[in-house]
Amino acid sequence: MLWFFIIGVLLFGADSYFSGEPNQVVVDARVRDHLDKLWQTQTGKPATPRELDSLVDNWIKEEIFFREAIQLGLDRDDTIIRRRLVQKLGFLMEEVEEETDEWLGAEKYYYENLQYYSVPVRYSFSQIYFKEEADVQLAKKQISEGAHWRELGEPSMLNENYTAQDRRQIRASFGEQFVSQMPKSAGDAWHGPVQSSFGFHLVKLDRVFKKETTPLAYIEKRVLSDYRQSRKDAAMDGYYQGLLEKYEIVRD
Numbered sequence: 001m002l003w004f005f006i007i008g009v010l011l012f013g014a015d016s017y018f019s020g021e022p023n024q025v026v027v028d029a030r031v032r033d034h035l036d037k038l039w040q041t042q043t044g045k046p047a048t049p050r051e052l053d054s055l056v057d058n059w060i061k062e063e064i065f066f067r068e069a070i071q072l073g074l075d076r077d078d079t080i081i082r083r084r085l086v087q088k089l090g091f092l093m094e095e096v097e098e099e100t101d102e103w104l105g106a107e108k109y110y111y112e113n114l115q116y117y118s119v120p121v122r123y124s125f126s127q128i129y130f131k132e133e134a135d136v137q138l139a140k141k142q143i144s145e146g147a148h149w150r151e152l153g154e155p156s157m158l159n160e161n162y163t164a165q166d167r168r169q170i171r172a173s174f175g176e177q178f179v180s181q182m183p184k185s186a187g188d189a190w191h192g193p194v195q196s197s198f199g200f201h202l203v204k205l206d207r208v209f210k211k212e213t214t215p216l217a218y219i220e221k222r223v224l225s226d227y228r229q230s231r232k233d234a235a236m237d238g239y240y241q242g243l244l245e246k247y248e249i250v251r252d
Contacts, residue, residue: 025063027056035059090236106227110216116226117219122164122209123182128153128190128202136193136200143190149202156198164209174198 035055039047047055075081110117130136131154139152150160162170171179175197183191183205192202216223 025060027060031059032056102227103224105231106220106224107216109227109230110223113226114213117216117223118211118213119209120166120168121211122166123170123205124161124163124165124207124209125182126161126204126206127158127194128160129156129158129198130154130193130200130202133193133195133200136202139202140190140192143202149190149204153202158198161206174201 032052036047036052039051039055069075126149128139128149130139135154139147142152143149158173162173165173167179170182178194178196178201181194182203183189186205186207188204190202190204193200194203195201
């Protein structure tokens with residue numbers, strides 16, 4: 001948290017340097033208010049008069065050091081300073097005009113981007129694990145003769161049941177080959193051998209959950225946040241494209 005305070009002070013110092021006399025350090029109400037706000041952001045309470053005086057003294061010291069560093073050219077070819085300046089410019093350019101009815105725009109954004117608010121097809125299934133493929137056929141025969149499936153197979157770290165897993169999650173647990181060989185429809189039948197990165201399995205697909213779109217009413221805050229960010233991104237991209245026209249890019 002301390003670094004954010006220091007960065008805020010330094011960036012404010014840069015504004016003061018470029019907007020005033022190089023050898024004149026002005027401590028006015030603007031400086032004091034800014035330091036007090038930074039302090040409140042970090043501590044949650046206003047600075048006392050004594051704390052504010054200490055903040056001002058530190059700011060004067062940092063301001064003088066900052067100006068000397070600029071005069072010595074220490075800001076040149078410095079990756080950290082370069083990134084901070086780019087970041088600050090980005091914050092300024094991301095500001096967009098307020099809309100009369102922001103929610104109408106957010107609602108339109110939701111319907112245009114339903115793929116981001118949809119839950120993919122998910123599967124609930126049971127599996128029995130075997131090291132050897134030949135053991136799978138024997139187990140299928142035992143199940144058909146009345147053996148309980150939980151009594152079959154070999155010990156492993158895998159679960160016997162998986163609930164509402166999408167293909168990405170199943171792939172992460174068992175591998176691509178397992179996903180491609182899974183049964184296509186739910187039922188009581190055991191399918192196999194199904195190969196995975198661990199060995200072989202008997203698999204019973206218990207239920208398939210269809211792809212669903214989350215209703216807007218359940219995710220209003222998320223959609224509004226996404227919409228605002230999309231507007232900021234668009235504003236930043238438009239600003240960059242405008243700047244790009246001013247520059248000649250030479251690729252050596």
